[in-house]
Amino acid sequence: MNIEHHEPPGDKHATIEIAGIDLNFQGFDPETRTPTGGKLAKLAGFNSDQRPYVFQWRHDGDLEELRDQEEADLSNGTRFIVAVADGTNRIAIEGESFDWPADEISGAVVRKLGRIPSERGLYLERTDEPDRLLDDDDVVKIRKDGIEQFRSGKPQTWELNVQGKKIVSITPVISVVEALTRAGFDPNAWIIILKIAGQPKRQLSVGDEINLRAPGIEKVRLTAKDVSNGEARVAPSRDFALLEVDEAYLEGLGYAWETRSSDGHRWLIIRDYPVPDGYAAKATTMALMIPPTYPQTEIDMFYVYPPLQRVTGGAIPATEATQTIGGRPFQRWSRHRGSVVPWNPQRDNVVTHLALVESSLIKEVGE
Structure with missing residues (x-):
């Protein structure tokens, strides 16, 4: 005999959010205030044969696994992570441990899980070498025989030499206008040349951006657009053509x-x-x-x-x-x-x- 569970009249459902291991959440109506792990997996598009892992992302930051028939208490959190995996791996963020249903994890996901603000550096801890600074798009392969530990650090900064003056940026990408303005130059008055070690010089426009993470960036050099001593210009010789x-x-x-x-x-x-x-x-x-x-x-x-x-x-x-x-x-x-x-x-x-x-x-x- 099937016994249906009816919620009290007028009792409103809480809207929940479900994501995969990319943490890109989408809203769902669970039609109940106590959805089970199986119900959440079904909402996420999985069937019972796939046996996905279901985690409730609690308000306190913990990831709590939900079994198929286990009910979630939405007062503890309305965000859930659902993913199919061969098993879980242990990671720690700022000393707090998590079971993660994948063999790898991106810097962006670590930031979201650990609630690490973008202005702080994110590091993968290492014992036999310096800790590795991670960008959001970096992907870390999680070790099977241990626990990958992540921590935040002081804000990462980048330096750029603009015509002999060093400026410091707290973001890895800086606009040409900001770089020249902070160095005390009018961006519209100069021919702007970017020097990168081992590469030909490249002219920049005022609408360009400079990625300071690119290896070999050395400096920005400036050349005046128009310099005249009052004499008429002599036309340059063109005795032969170049490519x-x-x-x-x-x-x-x-x-x-x-x-x-x-x-x-x-x-x-x-x-x-x-x-x-x-x-x-x-x-x-x-x-x-x-x-x-x-x-x-x-x-x-x-x-x-x-x-x-x-x-x-x-x-x-x-x-x-x-x-x-x-x-x-x-x-x-x-x-x-x-x-x-x-x-x-x-x-x-x-x-x-x-x-x-x-x-x-x-x-x-x-x-």
Whole structure:
């Protein structure tokens, strides 16, 4: 004989929320104030054969497992986690233990479970190495033979060098406008260049953002958009064309550049080329010898005028020779590609060679 349970007339049901292990909750009406674990699993779309785990996320932060016929007391919490898993794994957040129905867990879920605010750092504790700082999208594989422990820490900060001035951000992504404004620069008055170690320089616009978590970010350099001494500008020489990607790159960075046939060679000449801190000059004229069969033939070495010198003094290796270009003695930097990553005409060009130039200049001042 089936006995139906009727709730008192006028007794209202409490709205509940159910989520999977992603903790993206959705609202449900359980049609009762005492839903069983089986009822909650059914609301979540599971059948009894799947034998899902059902947890009540209590107001006090605990996860309490509910058996199939066990009734939930909604006064203790109206949020539930339902998931199918081979078993549960132990984790601890801020010293509080949980049974978690999955083999992995994301930083975002740990934050939600532990109620850790976004402005605080989240760490995975380690005994034989430094604790690992986690981003929200990081996923941690939970050990079967122990317990993964998570903790919060002081707010994580990121630094950015803007034209020699360091600013500190409490968020890993900062807008170009905020970065320049905080450094004391008008964002609309400058050509903005982002330097990342091992990569070509990249021009930014005022609408861009900078991800400070990206490896190798070094600094933002600024070049005035319009500098005039009152004289009429002389049109740059264009004795020969570069690749389209080269010209777009040079124009995008705002460089004053020209191509000239001089002294028996073809030259790309970049005026006011900025150099890293550590040299006596802030900028130089940069010259690259462009072979007639470029890009099939590689660009080799680079040349500067006036010669570069370290602030600390001392000779710079393999820069003793000079090359006359347009009547001026340019300092030759004998820097060559190694055999590990040789020149590839399908990939390499002025852009990638300037990345080699940049890394060579940085190496000599240890910046």
